[in-house]
Amino acid sequence: MQSIQMNQKQQGFTLIELMIVVAIIGILAAIAIPQYQDYIARSQMNRAYGEISALKTAAEESLMRGQEPSDLASIGYTGSSILTGSGTSGGTGTEVDFSSGDGSGTIQGQLGGDASTAISDAQIILSRTSEGTWNCAVKENGAGGWDDSFLPSGCSKS
Template sequence: MKSIQMNHAQKGFTLIELMIVVAIIGILAAIAIPQYQDYIARSQVTRVVGELSALKTSAEEQLMRGQTPSGDGDAVGFAGSDLLDETNGFDLDFSAGGGAGTITGTLGNNASAAVEGAQVILSREADGSWSCVIDESGAPAGAWDNSYAPSGCPVSS
């Protein structure tokens, strides 16, 4: 009888193929993880700006009624935020009179380490105009990137 030899196809992966795949995944992770962390920091700052901006309506209403918004966040209907510092994360100050005042939020608590300590400051002038700035001086040195600030709320110089 004649013996039949069959060629068996390769089964599984070689070590070099596996090493190439691991290297590609490592390179992708090295690029993707910092980009994702920047995205999280940007979205958190934008979220705090939005949460504080929502309070302008209540402050305006109180000013139109001749009242001065004061006290804690309850005065303007602020329900709190897990991105603001638990102890000094929110400040409402309209004591200057004439309708001028500020609503300030200090990032902390569950905020990204890159933005922790930065302040979002909404200021109202006596003429009724509002402005927004971000004071990044409280953020860890070298951690803050100006790209974290949304376009309508620039970083103060």
């Protein structure tokens, strides 16, 4: 009688194969998670800049009519989940100040609320000169998570 030897196929993975897969996933996660958090911070900073920049048109219109924008509601600000406050001149958070009487002033937004911790408490300040030129400056939060890549294009760090 002949002995028949049957080859059994391997079923499942070996321990070393599983360890290699876990190591690869760990390396990818170590690279991807910080990159994703930076992406979120940059996109939120650009979103806040866009929301504040949209108020420039209404501020210009008020100034052309001879009225100084006195608060955020007067220039159409409706609130944001990543900007804080709703103050007027002298307040904190998101505010507008055109009290100089010569057309110069600022529209300022402070990040907070649902903003990433890397940019929370940073301020975006849009300044208008009496000649009508707008400038953008960003004050970082000083929390240590700030990166200059978070700056919206056209803005400088102050």
